Amino acid sequence: MLKTKLAGAALALTLISGPAQAISIVFSSEALPSPGPAIGETIVEDFDSPLAAGYSWAGFNRTLWSNPGNPLGNLFDTGVPNYAGNIPGNTTRFASVFGGQSASLQSLKMLQSLSVDIGSLDDYNFIDFYNDDTLIGTITGSELTSSPNGAWTGPDTNRRFFFVGGLFNKVTFRAGGNSFEFDNIATAEVPEPAMLGLFGLGFIGLASLRRRRERVG
Numbered sequence: 001m002l003k004t005k006l007a008g009a010a011l012a013l014t015l016i017s018g019p020a021q022a023i024s025i026v027f028s029s030e031a032l033p034s035p036g037p038a039i040g041e042t043i044v045e046d047f048d049s050p051l052a053a054g055y056s057w058a059g060f061n062r063t064l065w066s067n068p069g070n071p072l073g074n075l076f077d078t079g080v081p082n083y084a085g086n087i088p089g090n091t092t093r094f095a096s097v098f099g100g101q102s103a104s105l106q107s108l109k110m111l112q113s114l115s116v117d118i119g120s121l122d123d124y125n126f127i128d129f130y131n132d133d134t135l136i137g138t139i140t141g142s143e144l145t146s147s148p149n150g151a152w153t154g155p156d157t158n159r160r161f162f163f164v165g166g167l168f169n170k171v172t173f174r175a176g177g178n179s180f181e182f183d184n185i186a187t188a189e190v191p192e193p194a195m196l197g198l199f200g201l202g203f204i205g206l207a208s209l210r211r212r213r214e215r216v217g
Contacts (some may be wrong), residue, residue, distance in 0.1 A: 033089025
């Protein structure tokens with residue numbers, strides 16, 4: 001219920017403020033194993049099934065840069081240990097972004113929320129939210145937990161995070177060091193009536209402004 005209210009409040013704030021303005025991204029979290037998406041969200045990427053229609057990756061090879069839950073955390077199963085920690089409770093493929101690199105998930109539609117499983121959270125992990133090319137918010141590993149020490153176990157660094165606030169259609173996962181592990185990305189797209197309502201409010205405002213100008217003239 002809290003997640004639903006939070007998403008609704010964030011969407012209302014967005015419709016009032018407009019998508020071009022920077023808006024704070026609000027987050028909540030629950031310890032892994034994953035409790036699953038928030039109400040209204042749908043899994044769009046689990047690295048085991050085809051990527052959902054309308055979504056694409058930039059700067060990221062989703063087949064190469066995900067591993068099958070190897071307990072040693074070997075990214076490519078090539079004997080390079082300790083680069084990617086297993087996500088607790090996850091026995092399937094997950095993604096890992098190396099230090100100095102990034103991966104951007106892009107959507108053809110505007111999104112109002114996103115949730116994701118994150119493992120062994122570090123202070124050099126970052127998530128950027130964009131409305132087209134406009135950055136509307138960045139969340140750091142230090143903001144997500146008070147102990148971003150990369151621990152492979154424990155509830156503080158292995159959680160599912162729920163993000164709302166603003167309208168966005170691109171989310172970038174960045175790592176300043178090795179590495180950034182995540183899986184089971186879910187989103188909630190902005191309903192078409194809400195988008196139509198947004199444009200409708202704009203037209204009403206323009207019409208009202210025109211009437212005022214005509215009266216003044």
